[in-house]
Amino acid sequence: xxxxxxxxxxxxxxxxxxxxxxxxxxxxxxxxxxxxxxxxxxxxxxxxxxxxxxxxxxxxxxxxxxxxxxxxxxxxxxxxxxxxxxxxxxxxxxxxxxxxxxxxxxxxxxxxxxxxxxxxxxxxxxxxxxxxxxxxxxxxxxxxxxxxxxxxxxxxxxxxxxxxxxxxxxxxxxxxxxxxxxxxxxxxxxxxxxxxxxxxxxxxxxxxxxxxxxxxxxxxxxxxxxxxx
Ligand code: SF4
Ligand code: SF4
Numbered sequence: 001x002x003x004x005x006x007x008x009x010x011x012x013x014x015x016x017x018x019x020x021x022x023x024x025x026x027x028x029x030x031x032x033x034x035x036x037x038x039x040x041x042x043x044x045x046x047x048x049x050x051x052x053x054x055x056x057x058x059x060x061x062x063x064x065x066x067x068x069x070x071x072x073x074x075x076x077x078x079x080x081x082x083x084x085x086x087x088x089x090x091x092x093x094x095x096x097x098x099x100x101x102x103x104x105x106x107x108x109x110x111x112x113x114x115x116x117x118x119x120x121x122x123x124x125x126x127x128x129x130x131x132x133x134x135x136x137x138x139x140x141x142x143x144x145x146x147x148x149x150x151x152x153x154x155x156x157x158x159x160x161x162x163x164x165x166x167x168x169x170x171x172x173x174x175x176x177x178x179x180x181x182x183x184x185x186x187x188x189x190x191x192x193x194x195x196x197x198x199x200x201x202x203x204x205x206x207x208x209x210x211x212x213x214x215x216x217x218x219x220x221x222x223x224x225x226x227x228x229x
Contacts, residue, residue: 004202007148008195011188014144014162019184020177022163023142028183029173034125036062036140036153036168039113059113061087061106063150065197066217068134069105069226072117075132080226082116083108086215101214103201107134135190139183141168144191148198163187 040058064072064084072083087104108116117129127133136152143151143164156164158171165171175183200218208214208221210229215222221229 002147004148004195004199007146008192008199011144011146011149011191011195014188014191016181016184016188018161019144019163019187020180022161023180023183023187024175024177025160026142026158026163026165027172028141028165028168028175029170031170032125033169034118034120036137037115037118037125037127039109041113044110044112044114059088059109060115060118062115062134062136062152063087063104063194064107064134064136065193066105066219071132072129072134075129081108081224084226085109086213086224091213096211098213099211101208101216103216105215105217135186135193138186139190141166141171142183142187144187146191146195149191149194 037060039060069080069084072078073080076082084105085108087102087106089104090102091098091100110116110118117127117133119126119128127137136150140152143149143156143166145159145162145164151164151166153166153168155166157167158165197218201216204218204220205216206221208229210221213224214229215224219228223229
């Protein structure tokens with residue numbers, strides 16, 4: 001992979017019309033199946049009071065940037081931990097509790113491992129923070145073929161031009177041009193933000209021997225509740 005700075009330059013030069021062409025070629029219409037909002041085990045999918053806890057679900061993980069966390073907090077008057085949790089990669093359970101360093105925040109999950117903002121009625125999923133959902137959600141199931149950007153839900157299952165498509169039952173359906181352009185613009189914004197965040201994390205990283213879990217984000221070193229170390 002080229003340097004993050006080189007990939008960031010490429011992301012800033014992405015042509016939204018070309019990305020929209022690629023999205024139209026692949027095709028997409030969300031069926032609201034909820035697969036990208038639920039745990040890998042399929043979650044419970046219900047709203048509070050309707051859920052049935054399942055044993056040891058593989059929780060949903062979706063990256064959320066520090067400013068997106070604040071926007072979600074403001075949208076619902078939520079505490080930090082209502083919205084986000086440390087990305088679990090790099091964190092180990094020990095007799096003294098979770099320990100380790102991680103480099104991203106993930107959307108908070110419920111007891112079923114689903115995104116905390118996911119609701120489902122009669123098999124139809126809904127995002128309760130739709131207007132304020134993070135870029136990773138606005139752009140699912142797509143990513144761009146640039147190093148240092150995230151590839152959600154594993155390997156690509158389809159691609160066209162610079163656009164990759166990931167597992168999603170809505171792929172291959174006709175998409176109106178206007179929606180493809182909106183998605184393309186968000187996809188470019190996400191690629192730029194992911195690379196800016198990665199560069200910020202690298203530049204602000206400071207080794208720490210603090211106990212417990214430490215999240216290194218582009219703003220510095222933080223505790224799991226979002227407070228600075
Ligand atoms: S997996 Fe695809 S079709 Fe299902 S909710 Fe997510 S974006 Fe929509
Ligand atoms: S914020 Fe909304 S779109 Fe994103 S994972 Fe959660 S429920 Fe799904």
